[in-house]
Amino acid sequence: MDDLHIRRSILADPNARDEAMTEAIKSDPAKQKFVNEIEALDEKIFSAMNVPVPEDLCNKLILRQTLASHQQQKSKTRVRLAMAASVAFVLGLTVNFMMFSSTYKNLGDYAIAHVDHEASHFSNTDKANVTLASLNQKMASFKGSFDSTFGTLIFADYCRFDGSKSLHLVFQGESSPVNVFIVPNDEEIEFNAKFSNDLLEGRSLNFNHSNVIVVGDKSEPLNQWQERINNNITWSI
Amino acid sequence: MATKQVRYEALVKALHADLYRYAYWLCHDKHVAEDLVQETFLRAWRALDSLKDEKAAKSWLITILRRENARRFERKRFDMSEYEEATITDVKATSNEQEIENHWLREKIAQMPEEYREPLVLQVIGGFSGEEIAKMLSLNKNTVMTRLFRARNQLKEAVDDEPKLRGLHNG
Structure with a gap:
């Protein structure tokens, strides 16, 4: 191993040497002296390069990162809060919409459904058990009254008519009960003058504050019923 | 989160001095060196999850720092002055x-x-x-x-x- 090569590798890296180099250095005092020199030089270089590090640098680094990630977390929390609020808001709207909006699109559909639902409660042979006075008392909340009794009134009471308070009257018909609904005007629900399904038929009349709906079997003379109501009813302001 | 913080702090404590010295010899300016180290560690924090091998941490940080230093020159080319004697630490007075x-x-x-x-x-x-x-x-x-x-x-x-x-x- 030649001298120049050894000198070069020691200068390049004083700490790294292979066996051949170690042997060569051991056997030659001049080389050993050179190694010692370079090791001393390296110590000096290390000492010179070891510039003082600002004392607070370590803390600064940790503080800066802590602040940065805190800021990040804060904005994350804010975003999460905003998202939660949005979800709650939409949920509220949906519930509101589902609870309080009309399930049926028009008066007819609802009236028929209502009659169907309660058909079993009434029989055409039931006796009349509602007086004109108690009927008119109930009518008062719709700002209307009947002048005289017409037909046989089997039943008269308040009903939920698709979310709004209404009066449900059941008269004895020719073969089956005839239902009359007094329903406050509702802008959401579509008014239809005539409607029917397979069995039932209905007519609606629109007054100032209320709709009067008559629903009965197709065989019932609904026009007559409607006329009778129309002639008998008086609306107050 | 907590473990990431712990890792980060350990990394800062173990390596900030070497990194600062390296930065110092790269730019010969105490303040620039400090900025470089801060920028490097901030980037390191963001990418800490990508550091799998803790043994490679030092060379990883040095790579980030070199990139930061190069970016410094891209930003202000006019700052690329030659070494000035005044910027070298003056320790004569108290040494x-x-x-x-x-x-x-x-x-x-x-x-x-x-x-x-x-x-x-x-x-x-x-x-x-x-x-x-x-x-x-x-x-x-x-x-x-x-x-x-x-x-x-x-x-x-x-x-x-x-x-x-x-x-x-x-x-």
Whole structure:
């Protein structure tokens, strides 16, 4: 191993040497002296390069990162809060919409459904058990009254008519009960003058504050019923 | 989250000094070096999950710092001034003989061409092997070894000439 090569590798890296180099250095005092020199030089270089590090640098680094990630977390929390609020808001709207909006699109559909639902409660042979006075008392909340009794009134009471308070009257018909609904005007629900399904038929009349709906079997003379109501009813302001 | 914080703090404590020194020898300015280290650690925090091998942390950080330093030059080209004596740490006032010696050698190191100084700093301060340095600087190993040899050789010659120079200064 030649001298120049050894000198070069020691200068390049004083700490790294292979066996051949170690042997060569051991056997030659001049080389050993050179190694010692370079090791001393390296110590000096290390000492010179070891510039003082600002004392607070370590803390600064940790503080800066802590602040940065805190800021990040804060904005994350804010975003999460905003998202939660949005979800709650939409949920509220949906519930509101589902609870309080009309399930049926028009008066007819609802009236028929209502009659169907309660058909079993009434029989055409039931006796009349509602007086004109108690009927008119109930009518008062719709700002209307009947002048005289017409037909046989089997039943008269308040009903939920698709979310709004209404009066449900059941008269004895020719073969089956005839239902009359007094329903406050509702802008959401579509008014239809005539409607029917397979069995039932209905007519609606629109007054100032209320709709009067008559629903009965197709065989019932609904026009007559409607006329009778129309002639008998008086609306107050 | 907590473990990431712990990892980060450990990394800062263990490596900030070496990193600062490396930055210092890269830019010869205490304040710029500090900024570089801060920027490096901030980037390191963001990418901490990508650091799988803790042993590679030092070279990973140095790679980030070198990139930051390069970016500094992209940003302000006019800042690319040559080494100025005034920017070198002045420790003369309150120092002993060792410090004077250090100061003198620091000037010599600072005057060395960048391409010689950088591998030497990585070797002496970073404790990296020739191969590792070659990898970090994207050079081949022989080139790195040659530069290390030249760097030390220059410093050796400077030190060998020192008494003469000292004498001149003192006289």
